[in-house]
Amino acid sequence: MRIGIVIAMLTVLIASNLVEFYPIETTRDPEMDAIRIHDADDRDLLEVGLAESSNVRRWFSSHAAVGALAPDSTILLPADAPFASPRITSSLYGFGDAADVRKITFRETYDTLDEVLNAAGRQALASEVVGSFATGPGKTRFAQWILLIDRLNATSTDVLVGFSFEVDGEVIMALVDQRLVSSSVGWDVDA
Amino acid sequence: MLMLEWLLVLCWILIGFVIARYVGVRGNLLAIVALPVGVSVTLAFALVQFVLPLPSWPLLALLGAIVVALLLLTLDVYRRTMSREWRSLLLASLVASVAVAIQLWLPLRNWSTDSLYYLEFSTQLATDNFSNGYLGEIEKRLLAVPVLHGFAIQLGVGDHLRTIGGLFALCILFLVWWLLRSRLRGSYRTAADVAGVAAALSLVTFNRFIFHTFYINSHLFVALIMLMIAGLLWARIVGFELGSSPDGLAIVATLVVPALVVSRAEGGLLALIIGIGFLTQASGRAPLVYMATAGASIAVWNFGMVLAAMSTDVEPSRSALLMLALGVATIPASVVILRMPAAWRSFLPFVFEASLWAFLLAMVIRDDEILLKSAQATFVNLAGFEGGWGVTGLIFVGLCVLAIAGYRCREDLILRLAVTTFVPLSFLLAYLREGAYRVGDGDSLNRMWMHLLPIALVFVVQRFALNRLRVPTYLSQKVTNSA
Numbered sequence: 287m288r289i290g291i292v293i294a295m296l297t298v299l300i301a302s303n304l305v306e307f308y309p310i311e312t313t314r315d316p317e318m319d320a321i322r323i324h325d326a327d328d329r330d331l332l333e334v335g336l337a338e339s340s341n342v343r344r345w346f347s348s349h350a351a352v353g354a355l356a357p358d359s360t361i362l363l364p365a366d367a368p369f370a371s372p373r374i375t376s377s378l379y380g381f382g383d384a385a386d387v388r389k390i391t392f393r394e395t396y397d398t399l400d401e402v403l404n405a406a407g408r409q410a411l412a413s414e415v416v417g418s419f420a421t422g423p424g425k426t427r428f429a430q431w432i433l434l435i436d437r438l439n440a441t442s443t444d445v446l447v448g449f450s451f452e453v454d455g456e457v458i459m460a461l462v463d464q465r466l467v468s469s470s471v472g473w474d475v476d477a
Numbered sequence: 478m479l480m481l482e483w484l485l486v487l488c489w490i491l492i493g494f495v496i497a498r499y500v501g502v503r504g505n506l507l508a509i510v511a512l513p514v515g516v517s518v519t520l521a522f523a524l525v526q527f528v529l530p531l532p533s534w535p536l537l538a539l540l541g542a543i544v545v546a547l548l549l550l551t552l553d554v555y556r557r558t559m560s561r562e563w564r565s566l567l568l569a570s571l572v573a574s575v576a577v578a579i580q581l582w583l584p585l586r587n588w589s590t591d592s593l594y595y596l597e598f599s600t601q602l603a604t605d606n607f608s609n610g611y612l613g614e615i616e617k618r619l620l621a622v623p624v625l626h627g628f629a630i631q632l633g634v635g636d637h638l639r640t641i642g643g644l645f646a647l648c649i650l651f652l653v654w655w656l657l658r659s660r661l662r663g664s665y666r667t668a669a670d671v672a673g674v675a676a677a678l679s680l681v682t683f684n685r686f687i688f689h690t691f692y693i694n695s696h697l698f699v700a701l702i703m704l705m706i707a708g709l710l711w712a713r714i715v716g717f718e719l720g721s722s723p724d725g726l727a728i729v730a731t732l733v734v735p736a737l738v739v740s741r742a743e744g745g746l747l748a749l750i751i752g753i754g755f756l757t758q759a760s761g762r763a764p765l766v767y768m769a770t771a772g773a774s775i776a777v778w779n780f781g782m783v784l785a786a787m788s789t790d791v792e793p794s795r796s797a798l799l800m801l802a803l804g805v806a807t808i809p810a811s812v813v814i815l816r817m818p819a820a821w822r823s824f825l826p827f828v829f830e831a832s833l834w835a836f837l838l839a840m841v842i843r844d845d846e847i848l849l850k851s852a853q854a855t856f857v858n859l860a861g862f863e864g865g866w867g868v869t870g871l872i873f874v875g876l877c878v879l880a881i882a883g884y885r886c887r888e889d890l891i892l893r894l895a896v897t898t899f900v901p902l903s904f905l906l907a908y909l910r911e912g913a914y915r916v917g918d919g920d921s922l923n924r925m926w927m928h929l930l931p932i933a934l935v936f937v938v939q940r941f942a943l944n945r946l947r948v949p950t951y952l953s954q955k956v957t958n959s960a
Contacts, residue, residue, distance in 0.1 A: 303682035380597030
């Protein structure tokens with residue numbers, strides 16, 4: 287008798303689950319759908335995420351861009367910048383494919399990107415032919431990011447120098463190929 | 478390329494088969510636990526790897542597990558104790574192969590931003606680029622999921638394993654069926670099997686169960702390991718035939734404990750909660766070995782965290798220090814508890830549960846906002862159906878409450894503890910993470926229900942099937958008077 291009631295109870299649960307499955311599926315945030323069939327299964331999840339989710343783009347696009355455009359780079363982050371955090375360092379190693387991430391302290395302060403670029407840098411910033419230039423929205427302690435690389439002379443052992451600029455109260459992270467940085471810009475690598 | 482993923486799965490099954498068979502597991506149970514045991518032993522090696530100055534490659538952890546399996550296999554052959562358990566290996570391999578093929582053919586994959594954080598660590602582990610600069614994040618994410626998906630990166634089959642979630646889900650379903658069928662078999666014959674199958678079907682039809690099956694996160698794996706530990710120890714305590722010697726059940730449950738510790742931040746606490754039930758109801762060396770393994774795993778992981786912080790001039794987190802102390806204290810505390818008279822020990826679960834509620838109360842007195850917001854959000858997620866569990870979720874909560882309050886039963890203490898401590902522990906975690914739970918199916922607590930669901934289902938079904946409903950005295954008097 288008792289086992290009959292138990293089996294009946296479980297049958298009700300199964301029926302209830304089956305009836306509710308589709309309504310639950312159609313009223314969710316698509317990110318939380320139980321059944322998400324992907325067209326191209328061979329794609330990496332990062333690639334899928336960047337294509338489908340603005341949230342993922344905000345969190346990871348800067349690091350993924352470094353990984354795609356300048357893998358194996360040494361990345362120098364200004365120690366006092368809000369984005370010089372373990373979270374960013376972690377992503378730069380994970381998705382940015384960085385060879386090394388170090389903290390630096392600039393000997394002077396800079397307010398704009400123009401101030402720190404040399405002539406080649408300004409040309410790269412103006413033309414995508416000579417500079418591989420990527421930008422995007424950020425989330426972890428910076429609102430926007432800019433990646434500026436000397437496309438014509440890029441090697442696998444580039445050095446990217448990080449700059450932090452504040453525009454209209456929002457922090458911009460700029461990662462600039464060292465060859466495009468003015469020789470007057472000096473820094474010390476932190477111990 | 479994806480052939481490599483299939484071979485990796487078979488390798489885990491073979492490792493788990495050799496180890497579990499060696500300690501006395503047989504038949505269907507052996508087929509069910511082979512994969513999780515293989516994966517868990519690999520994760521135990523990854524834990525050691527994390528603390529020692531070794532490369533962080535996941536394949537190195539697998540190599541450690543293979544060496545252990547080969548040693549045990551050699552001993553088995555030498556002692557000529559190799560018995561006819563190859564049917565279990567064949568069964569597990571066949572089912573897994575079909576499941577892998579289906580999942581590769583039907584590309585289902587669920588992910589959120591959290592999934593990418595796990596994969597970020599997978600990349601670092603696979604490229605041996607794992608540095609100590611990200612303690613806060615790794616303390617939150619832990620090691621299990623990054624190591625598992627790190628295999629995909631190291632084997633060159635993408636940035637994540639595509640089939641492992643479905644395989645873990647199958648293990649949960651088969652284990653739910655096997656536990657219930659074995660427990661109820663003494664009282665009911667065919668109906669025991671029907672109840673077991675119905676329970677597994679009620680689980681797999683939950684929309685959220687399907688979500689977690691394909692979701693790249695740790696929830697489903699935690700659910701599997703918790704069910705394994707609690708289910709096998711429950712069988713050992715009650716003494717029903719599950720397909721293993723009593724020692725075999727305890728050893729397998731103990732072997733997978735390190736995997737639980739490195740799966741979730743609260744994994745160590747979950748292992749200890751189940752361990753308290755085991756300590757209370759079992760004697761001999763087995764509960765001590767279990768608690769020592771749990772304590773050592775917690776201590777090793779948190780020692781690694783503290784060491785990494787100190788080596789980079791970062792102050793170790795308070796939770797790492799507290800958990801390190803807890804891990805170290807677990808071993809002597811277990812010895813003391815085991816030497817207590819049995820009558821004293823029987824109070825231990827109640828003292829422990831009361832302590833959890835007292836801690837929660839203390840937190841609420843300090844700051845009631847987190848609890849109020851969390852309770853409100855949880856209510857909306859369950860009763861307002863925002864969490865995706867539907868009406869069934871609400872019915873199931875009602876059944877759990879009835880099973881807890883309506884029956885008096887001591888032999889399933891280990892299952893009951895896992896269920897009843899979930900509420901205070903979850904809300905305490907909200908204080909530890911310094912943020913209230915929120916409305917929506919992506920909320921942490923809403924996802925953590927998955928950890929509990931399989932155990933709660935087994936708990937409810939066996940209580941209803943084997944025990945008489947306890948009618949309150951005043952009601953039974955009314956019935957008598959009216960008669």
